[in-house]
Amino acid sequence: MAKVDAAAVTLGVSGETLMENAGAAVADIAARRWRDARRVLVLAGPGNNGGDGFVAARRLLAAGHEVRVALLGERAALKGDAAGAAARWDDGVVEPSDAPFDWAELVIDALFGAGLSRPLDGPAAALVMAANASGKPILAVDVPSGLDGASGRAVGPCVEADVTVTFIRRKPGHLLLPGRTLCGEVVVADIGQPDGALSAAKVAARLNRPELWRAAFPEPRIDGHKYSRGHVAVWSGPLLATGASRLAATAALRAGAGAVTLVGPRPALKIHAAHVTAVMLREADQKAGWAPFLADRRIGTWLFGPGAGTDEEACGILDQGFSAGGRAVLDADVFTIFGGRPEELGAAIEDGGCEAVLTPHEGEFARLMGERMRPDASKLERALAASALIGATVVLKGPDTVVATPDGCASIADNAPAFLATAGAGDVLAGICAGLLAQGMPAFEAASAAVWLHGEAAREAGRGMIADDLPLALRSVLGRLDDGPS
Numbered sequence: 304m305a306k307v308d309a310a311a312v313t314l315g316v317s318g319e320t321l322m323e324n325a326g327a328a329v330a331d332i333a334a335r336r337w338r339d340a341r342r343v344l345v346l347a348g349p350g351n352n353g354g355d356g357f358v359a360a361r362r363l364l365a366a367g368h369e370v371r372v373a374l375l376g377e378r379a380a381l382k383g384d385a386a387g388a389a390a391r392w393d394d395g396v397v398e399p400s401d402a403p404f405d406w407a408e409l410v411i412d413a414l415f416g417a418g419l420s421r422p423l424d425g426p427a428a429a430l431v432m433a434a435n436a437s438g439k440p441i442l443a444v445d446v447p448s449g450l451d452g453a454s455g456r457a458v459g460p461c462v463e464a465d466v467t468v469t470f471i472r473r474k475p476g477h478l479l480l481p482g483r484t485l486c487g488e489v490v491v492a493d494i495g496q497p498d499g500a501l502s503a504a505k506v507a508a509r510l511n512r513p514e515l516w517r518a519a520f521p522e523p524r525i526d527g528h529k530y531s532r533g534h535v536a537v538w539s540g541p542l543l544a545t546g547a548s549r550l551a552a553t554a555a556l557r558a559g560a561g562a563v564t565l566v567g568p569r570p571a572l573k574i575h576a577a578h579v580t581a582v583m584l585r586e587a588d589q590k591a592g593w594a595p596f597l598a599d600r601r602i603g604t605w606l607f608g609p610g611a612g613t614d615e616e617a618c619g620i621l622d623q624g625f626s627a628g629g630r631a632v633l634d635a636d637v638f639t640i641f642g643g644r645p646e647e648l649g650a651a652i653e654d655g656g657c658e659a660v661l662t663p664h665e666g667e668f669a670r671l672m673g674e675r676m677r678p679d680a681s682k683l684e685r686a687l688a689a690s691a692l693i694g695a696t697v698v699l700k701g702p703d704t705v706v707a708t709p710d711g712c713a714s715i716a717d718n719a720p721a722f723l724a725t726a727g728a729g730d731v732l733a734g735i736c737a738g739l740l741a742q743g744m745p746a747f748e749a750a751s752a753a754v755w756l757h758g759e760a761a762r763e764a765g766r767g768m769i770a771d772d773l774p775l776a777l778r779s780v781l782g783r784l785d786d787g788p789s
């Protein structure tokens with residue numbers, strides 16, 4: 304954002320104007336969201352975030368509110384645009400220790416924004432803790448103070464906001480946990496930045512919404528047939544572990560793959576046969592495994608991992624997948640098989656000429672990556688680093704699922720309900736992803752769409768849902784996708 308701000312200035316919009324617009328947006332949202340709040344306490348910090356606070360204070364006062372400003376640091380020490388904004392605040396300021404929380408009906412947190420450079424301590428930490436303890440509604444400017452907007456981390460004390468007003472675009476920290484829960488509702492305000500200013504910055508990640516991938520979403524063609532809509536082969540778990548692969552296979556079919564086949568040993572197929580109808584079954588020869596089946600040229604996509612096991616036989620089947628090439632979704636037991644050996648997983652994918660999507664949750668990710676990640680790396684950075692290292696699209700699952708590609712594209716999802724964290728849900732996600740890949744959707748778009756659809760299907764199924772409910776719930780989600788803007 305510093306680059307965008309600098310570009311805006313070069314393009315003729317001054318920092319002062321940007322700050323005035325930022326403060327105005329804060330004042331406007333404060334007045335609209337808390338109509339009955341007459342007494343507003345602004346907590347202003349030593350940088351430009353504090354400058355936004357002074358602008359908001361002046362505007363709220365002019366609109367008839369009673370306003371007090373508690374300033375962290377010396378008024379004379381303010382610099383640049385913040386000094387200018389403070390100079391246009393005609394009233395005095397109070398010491399942080401005298402901040403009148405009891406008096407206030409609304410607290411505006413303008414202590415620290417993008418310039419936070421270390422965990423809060425001393426008077427800043429005390430002020431943040433007092434704000435949280437006050438029980439008063441808090442409107443945060445840009446990010447709740449104490450939150451790192453790039454990572455979503457709060458190492459020290461952090462404001463717990465009800466609403467956060469940020470400028471121009473969301474930052475990763477508004478979406479990644481715990482940041483998302485500390486922000487409350489996030490409102491994005493334009494501050495009059497010129498059009499060209501945004502191109503000064505590299506986009507770190509995009510919010511996972513249909514707009515991101517809708518144009519690449521497969522549309523069934525009237526002259527198509529089931530094989531032109533893609534055929535997914537799913538490796539079945541053994542006799543007593545068939546559920547996971549069956550969930551994945553069913554989900555792949557619901558996601559629109561033309562055909563899905565569960566491949567595995569006969570005893571396991573007998574269990575599947577009692578459950579599935581549209582999903583096909585194919586026995587894997589004890590010696591030849593599923594290699595002959597994958598060699599069938601109509602099978603472009605295979606899925607391995609859910610319930611697969613980690614024994615020698617499972618490893619052999621996985622190797623056969625790599626050798627077959629094509630598009631692969633790798634989940635669950637793959638991350639145990641390649642635990643601590645991500646480079647070897649990358650080599651296997653590359654040697655096979657596969658295009659792979661990996662779908663680990665945090666535990667599986669840690670198992671796979673071993674000690675390779677910087678301990679302070681954000682979830683976004685970790686997913687991107689793993690993706691680049693392995694040469695595959697990585698779906699790092701959780702309430703803030705990140706999809707990352709080796710060339711640096713990323714999406715962050717925020718639509719999964721808490722109750723989606725349930726047994727088997729991950730298998731369904733892997734299946735949806737395979738179903739979309741089989742239809743030719745590019746990996747980043749397919750993975751991002753799968754994550755979003757999965758979250759929406761859970762919302763659709765509602766509380767009390769189990770993984771078995773998700774594939775069916777996809778029907779209405781997909782139906783709505785057809786109605787919405789493309």
Ligand SMILES: NC(=O)C1=CN([C@@H]2O[C@H](COP(=O)(O)OP(=O)(O)OC[C@H]3O[C@@H](n4cnc5c(N)ncnc54)[C@H](O)[C@@H]3O)[C@@H](O)[C@H]2O)[C@@H](O)CC1
Nearest residue numbers: 308318321322350351352415416417418419420421422445
């Ligand atoms: N032109 C711009 O750059 C614009 C910036 N805007 C606002 O400016 C903010 C960024 O301003 P700044 O870059 O000045 O940064 P901040 O205002 O977030 O904070 C920087 C100040 O805090 C101090 N500081 C950092 N971490 C600290 C800690 N842990 N304990 C104590 N002091 C600490 C720094 O020494 C510096 O004085 C944005 O978040 C946004 O609110 C908006 O006004 C829009 C325009």
Ligand SMILES: [K+]
Nearest residue numbers: 415444446448
């Ligand atoms: K803030």
